[in-house]
Amino acid sequence: MSNYKNHKNKIDKILNREISLEENVLYFLKNIEEKNYLNAYNFVFPESIEKAKKVEKKIFSGKYGKLAGMVIAIKDVIAIKDKPLTCSSNILRNFVSLYNATVINKLIAEDVIIIGKTNCDEFAMGSSNENSAFGKVFNPHDTNRVPGGSSGGSAVAVAADLCDASLGTDTGGSIRQPAAFCGVFGLKPTYGRVSRYGLTAFASSFDSIGPFAKSTDDIALIISVIAGKDKNDSTSGNQTVPDYTNNLNFDKKLVIGIPKEYFSEGLYYEIKDKINEILNKLKLNGFVIKEINLPHNEYTIATYYILTMAEASSNLARYDGARYGYRIENPKNLLDMYIESRSKGFGAEVKRRIMLGTYVLSSGYYDAYYKKAQKVRQVIKNDFVNAFKSVDIIITPTTPTTAFKIGENEDDPLQMYLNDIYTTSINLAGIPAINIPIGKDKNNLPIGMQILANQFEEEKLLQMSNFIEKEILKSD
Ligand code: GLN
Numbered sequence: 001m002s003n004y005k006n007h008k009n010k011i012d013k014i015l016n017r018e019i020s021l022e023e024n025v026l027y028f029l030k031n032i033e034e035k036n037y038l039n040a041y042n043f044v045f046p047e048s049i050e051k052a053k054k055v056e057k058k059i060f061s062g063k064y065g066k067l068a069g070m071v072i073a074i075k076d077v078i079a080i081k082d083k084p085l086t087c088s089s090n091i092l093r094n095f096v097s098l099y100n101a102t103v104i105n106k107l108i109a110e111d112v113i114i115i116g117k118t119n120c121d122e123f124a125m126g127s128s129n130e131n132s133a134f135g136k137v138f139n140p141h142d143t144n145r146v147p148g149g150s151s152g153g154s155a156v157a158v159a160a161d162l163c164d165a166s167l168g169t170d171t172g173g174s175i176r177q178p179a180a181f182c183g184v185f186g187l188k189p190t191y192g193r194v195s196r197y198g199l200t201a202f203a204s205s206f207d208s209i210g211p212f213a214k215s216t217d218d219i220a221l222i223i224s225v226i227a228g229k230d231k232n233d234s235t236s237g238n239q240t241v242p243d244y245t246n247n248l249n250f251d252k253k254l255v256i257g258i259p260k261e262y263f264s265e266g267l268y269y270e271i272k273d274k275i276n277e278i279l280n281k282l283k284l285n286g287f288v289i290k291e292i293n294l295p296h297n298e299y300t301i302a303t304y305y306i307l308t309m310a311e312a313s314s315n316l317a318r319y320d321g322a323r324y325g326y327r328i329e330n331p332k333n334l335l336d337m338y339i340e341s342r343s344k345g346f347g348a349e350v351k352r353r354i355m356l357g358t359y360v361l362s363s364g365y366y367d368a369y370y371k372k373a374q375k376v377r378q379v380i381k382n383d384f385v386n387a388f389k390s391v392d393i394i395i396t397p398t399t400p401t402t403a404f405k406i407g408e409n410e411d412d413p414l415q416m417y418l419n420d421i422y423t424t425s426i427n428l429a430g431i432p433a434i435n436i437p438i439g440k441d442k443n444n445l446p447i448g449m450q451i452l453a454n455q456f457e458e459e460k461l462l463q464m465s466n467f468i469e470k471e472i473l474k475s476d
Pocket of ligand 1 (some may be wrong): 308
């Protein structure tokens with residue numbers, strides 16, 4: 001086990017010569033090899049050993065970046081120059097990126113060590129990491145179970161101690177749900193808080209990049225680095241980026257909203273009980289707990305899937321065998337090349353979404369599905385706007401169950417989609433949310449709790465997460 005609490009502690013230990021950065025990277029590389037059966041990584045970068053030597057020198061010189069020596073894994077949907085960018089799809093199996101995503105440039109500028117690229121559901125579509133051309137990812141707490149998806153590899157890499165932290169992406173829960181299933185912290189920032197430049201698009205009006213880590217401290221540190229306006233992403237927000245790490249302590253007791261729609265039937269009782277335990281302790285600590293309503297919650301899954309499939313069908317039109325990636329050999333003609341390259345290159349779930357997305361956008365059905373879903377999105381967003389008039393933050397479960405068995409939902413896409421019942425509304429509204437690990441169920445599987453805040457109020461979210469981590473859970 002890497003034996004430091006958080007990044008700050010790691011730097012202290014390096015400076016005190018209690019640990020060497022090179023040995024630390026070698027440890028992670030060895031652990032990745034030993035736990036190869038988890039299938040968390042698509043690619044591992046051995047040059048991280050050389051990088052460790054350089055960064056260690058920098059640390060001792062006294063001039064080093066905020067993330068110096070943090071060993072990070074990157075979901076394989078984010079571009080790193082001269083490295084493969086496959087999106088865990090056969091259609092991009094041999095594709096190499098020509099440039100760095102903005103988040104990668106920002107991380108490198110602060111001296112991180114990028115150790116590899118992590119496995120995920122193909123094009124980030126899934127909730128179990130069973131849809132990958134590189135094979136399934138397994139949950140380190142129980143290898144008969146899924147790690148969650150789509151950023152399963154990134155969650156497992158952190159949970160199994162195969163790196164310090166990782167980046168994932170969240171379009172409808174893909175950071176928070178695997179974080180919950182694997183027992184780590186995972187933050188989905190406000191839409192636009194982090195540049196999407198260099199992220200392969202799935203559903204552009206939903207996609208967000210965010211960190212997985214073992215503590216709120218490290219989440220705060222990473223988001224402080226990767227957030228901010230980017231001229232290459234016109235949807236990135238202008239709001240200044242606070243140093244989240246300096247402001248992790250509260251100056252007042254917050255009002256916490258509990259939406260009753262999120263605690264109804266279908267929620268596994270052990271998750272409910274654990275959250276209630278925490279809420280009781282928060283009450284004892286002077287927080288006000290208030291029941292609220294998010295009345296249109298029942299429409300979130302349908303709205304989310306209609307809109308994201310529509311966006312995906314148009315974003316994925318670019319993989320046509322002509323410009324990027326896989327092309328069949330000896331096509332009969334141009335149309336044959338398009339059809340066969342796409343039919344062979346994409347996996348089943350991606351094809352299902354392209355077809356459904358094309359259907360809801362087709363002229364005869366556009367008004368009934370796509371346009372209507374856009375309107376419902378606004379209604380769901382308004383539910384949150386109203387809720388945040390009377391509460392500072394909202395607490396909910398992250399998932400209705402703990403990690404389910406491999407294969408359990410594989411043949412039933414609707415059942416699989418229902419897993420996202422508590423996460424998709426957050427992306428419809430564009431607000432930030434974090435998963436925090438709060439304990440285990442009777443099968444020793446991690447339980448996650450979700451904290452939500454209003455747009456660009458990551459600070460409150462991190463303060464709450466920090467308080468629960470340090471004061472509530474540690475006192476257990
Ligand atoms: N599970 C959701 C889906 O399959 C979320 C995916 C994501 O956030 N990338 O669409």
